[in-house]
Structure formats: structure tokens, C-alpha cells
Amino acid sequence: PLAPIGVTGLAVMGSNLARNFARRGHVVAVHNRSSAKTTALIENHGSEGTFVPSESIEDFVASLEKPRRVVIMVKAGDPTDAVIEELAAVMEEGDIIIDGGNALYTDTIRREADLKERGLLFVGAGISGGEEGALNGPSIMPGGPAKSYESVGPLLESIAAQVDGTPCCTHIGPDGSGHFVKMVHNGIEYADMQLIGEAYHLLRDALGKDPDAIADVFRTWNEGDLESYLVEITAEVLSHKDARTGTPLVDVIVDAAEQKGTGRWTVKSALDLGVPVTGIAEAVFARALSGARGQRAAARGLASGSLADKPQDVDAFVEDIRSALYASKVIAYAQGFDQIAAGSAEYDWNLHPGDLATIWRGGCIIRARFLNRIKDAYDENPELPSLILAPYFREAVENAVDSWRRVVSTATLLGIPVPGFASALSYYDGLRAERLPAALTQGLRDFFGAHTYERVDAEGKFHTLWSEDRSEVQA
Numbered sequence: 001p002l003a004p005i006g007v008t009g010l011a012v013m014g015s016n017l018a019r020n021f022a023r024r025g026h027v028v029a030v031h032n033r034s035s036a037k038t039t040a041l042i043e044n045h046g047s048e049g050t051f052v053p054s055e056s057i058e059d060f061v062a063s064l065e066k067p068r069r070v071v072i073m074v075k076a077g078d079p080t081d082a083v084i085e086e087l088a089a090v091m092e093e094g095d096i097i098i099d100g101g102n103a104l105y106t107d108t109i110r111r112e113a114d115l116k117e118r119g120l121l122f123v124g125a126g127i128s129g130g131e132e133g134a135l136n137g138p139s140i141m142p143g144g145p146a147k148s149y150e151s152v153g154p155l156l157e158s159i160a161a162q163v164d165g166t167p168c169c170t171h172i173g174p175d176g177s178g179h180f181v182k183m184v185h186n187g188i189e190y191a192d193m194q195l196i197g198e199a200y201h202l203l204r205d206a207l208g209k210d211p212d213a214i215a216d217v218f219r220t221w222n223e224g225d226l227e228s229y230l231v232e233i234t235a236e237v238l239s240h241k242d243a244r245t246g247t248p249l250v251d252v253i254v255d256a257a258e259q260k261g262t263g264r265w266t267v268k269s270a271l272d273l274g275v276p277v278t279g280i281a282e283a284v285f286a287r288a289l290s291g292a293r294g295q296r297a298a299a300r301g302l303a304s305g306s307l308a309d310k311p312q313d314v315d316a317f318v319e320d321i322r323s324a325l326y327a328s329k330v331i332a333y334a335q336g337f338d339q340i341a342a343g344s345a346e347y348d349w350n351l352h353p354g355d356l357a358t359i360w361r362g363g364c365i366i367r368a369r370f371l372n373r374i375k376d377a378y379d380e381n382p383e384l385p386s387l388i389l390a391p392y393f394r395e396a397v398e399n400a401v402d403s404w405r406r407v408v409s410t411a412t413l414l415g416i417p418v419p420g421f422a423s424a425l426s427y428y429d430g431l432r433a434e435r436l437p438a439a440l441t442q443g444l445r446d447f448f449g450a451h452t453y454e455r456v457d458a459e460g461k462f463h464t465l466w467s468e469d470r471s472e473v474q475a
């Protein structure tokens, strides 16, 4: 039979996606540059459904029903361009190429425009959930022309995670929008993990708890508002014992965090869009600091000061950390959604933040109970100026403020780094401030560069003649 869908690139993600399609009853054409992976897939999992393997790209394309639909799951960057070229050479007008890799959204915009000229439809689809998600139900964020979604949407929805009967897959918007929101998703994932790390650090060094006890704390937290995949697996990792030494695994892992780049992309894009995603930026920088092993070795032993003062009431401080973690997480998501709104405006994507909260409820790495709250918030008011101003989140953050301040000040006194908690709190204080020192910044800019300023009591731009008689002129 001709296959309604094909997958090329059969490493971990591609082979699991192909198996997911097959298990849902779709005939799936499969192809990989080198045939070993194709053979292995058929040998190991051929009985899970109907696979149509091909060695050449021509045979692969010929095994698909029209319009042909091909998911590319190869290394992002040049390999993706190479595979697109091979496919485009043998595909026909109206065929659809879906890039499920972690492409940079500006590459997706370029590819979509190029393929459109050649009569092909291009869908840049962000896919989250790792290996396990790809096999059992990922969260899928497909962009591209609406017409393409009519054709690929039902197939993608059928393999996506489902929450309350709703698939974690929806048409995001034009060209690069799917990969853009996947990028911000990954940025939020960085922030989430950094905040979890800071909570762990405080439980360990401010309260002296061991990894097993901390795992229990996270397990308890996972029963409340913080319920999420990342909090759940934090307990798993912390309670795991190293087979070689019998000590907690976390104590034998080198404390230098690596990154593949999507967090950095998110921050670069936020800088261009002028959106303060401080939570994501601090997370990316914290990974960089952890990885500066030479500098860290040289700096070890620098004085910490003498103000150390451990919290007396352990249980109360655990609760403070929980509140600070939750409030900081709300800020990180609020900032991520601000970036999505800014990207949407910049590229005319008309994105719906509530839809994203809906499809992130399952399948993806940041899946969490509180995404239901985010969905509700945007359902109620799609024009929310900031997520923290939705009634539910406003109350949650306001209730957490005292705990948040105690945690940040205690960490500071103890010399425990909490860049995520502290910058989230500063962001909150900055956003709610009556007056910011930005007025002074404007004054300084006007002094040295005649950059002008606005007045609180008059329309227009003004300049003070600083090097003359210091009178004011209208610019």
C-alpha cells in the first residue's frame, strides 16, 4: 500500500516517531541516509505496524500517497537543508515537507519561502518530549501554511499526547512560528531547571538536607501547584544511587551543565525583540558559569563574608523555598509568553498564547499542572498585559512575596547563588515600581549624548543644554 506519511532520519527521534505512526495504524514509509538504521528499525520493531522501508530517496518518495507527506528528523542545520534538497528534487507540486528537527526559526522562514516558490508546502514543526515522547505522544508545534495543516494536522494529532481528550498539537501559525514557540518552550525549560536547581541547592546547603530527604520534598511538592514532569523526575534523579559507589548519583556527576543551543537562541531572539526574559537568560548564563571550570577552580576559596545565618525553622523555610520556586516559575513563564507575543507581532503570526498553554499540558518537557491555569488565564483575557496580572497568578505571586524575599535574602547572606530566584524577584519589583531609575538613565544619556528625554508633564522630546546655560529646549 502507499503510505500516507513518511519519516526520513531514523536516529532516536525519527525511529520512535515512525513507530508511533505505525502503532496508531498508519502505514509509514521509512528512510535513512545510511540503510543500517532502516534495517534495524524493521528488524526490531517491524511487527508493531506496517512499515514501508526504502534505501533510496526516489523509492521512498514513490512509496507515498499524494500529496506526499514527509517528516524529516535529522540533525538541525546543514543536514536539514541537504535532505530538503534531495526531497524537493523528486517531489511534486502540492507535496508537503515537515521538518520535525530543532531548527532555528529564521532557517524555517527561509526554507518555507524557498519551497513555496517551488510549489511545495513546508511545515516547520517543533516537537518536544524527547525519545519517550516521540514514541508515546509528544507535544507538536507545527507552523506553515494553513492549507498544509488541513493535510498533516489529523496525522500529527493522532500521534500527539492527549490531555482530557485534546491533542497536544495544533496549527501554530505561518512559516517559522512553530519552531519559534518550540524555541521559547526550550528556553522556559532552561529556566524551570535552573529554578529547580536553586531550590535543591538551598535545601541542601542552607538546610543541610541530604539528596534522599530532598527527593522527598520534591515528591511532596509534586502533589501541589508545582506538579510537573520536571519536579517529578527531580525526585527520581535525587534518589538514585550510583551503582559504583553507592552514593547519590548527583554527587558523582560533574557539576558543569552543557547545552545544545536552544536556550541561547531564545535569549538572542529576546535581545533582538527587546523582551526581558531574565529567567531564561540567567539560566543560560548559570550553565555557562558552571562550565567555566578553570575560572571556578582558580576562584575556589574566595571569601564568603561572615554574615552566614542559617534559617532556624526548617519546615517553614522549606515552605518559603516552595513559594519562591513557584513565584519565580510564574515569572519565567510570563516572560516567555511576552516573548511569544513580541515574536508574533514582529512576524505577523497572530499567535494564540492560550493554545500554546493547551498543547504544552502534555507530551513536552515543561508539561505541568499549572499550564491549565495559564490556558484559563488567556481564555478569560487573550489581551493580558502580563501573565502575572491574571487574577489567579496575581494572587499566587502576591501570596509568595514574603517567602520569596526571605529566600533571596537568606541565600544572599549564606553566599548561595540564586540568580533565577533573585532576578525573578527583581523583575517583579521592577514591573510593579511606581518610579524606576530609568529617569536618571535618560538624564545621563541626554547629558553625554544629547539623546533627549520625555517629561512627565508635557508632550514631546526635550534636551537640556548641559554644556551651556542648562536651560531646556524642545527637541
Ligand code: NDP
Pocket (backbone or CB within 6 Å): 009, 010, 011, 012, 013, 014, 032, 033, 034, 037, 073, 074, 075, 076, 078, 079, 080, 082, 083, 100, 101, 102, 103, 127, 128, 129, 130, 131
Ligand atoms: P540526531 O540529531 O543525532 O541526527 C541523526 C540523524 O541525522 C541520523 O538519521 C543521520 O543519518 C541524519 N543525518 C545527519 N546528517 C545528515 C545528512 N547530511 N543527510 C542526511 N541525513 C543526515 O538525531 P536525533 O534523533 O537525536 O534528533 C533528530 C532531530 O530531532 C534533531 O534535529 C534534534 O535536534 C531534534 N530533536 C531531538 C530531541 C531529542 O530528545 N533527541 C527532542 C526534540 C527534537 P545517518 O544515520 O546516515 O548518520
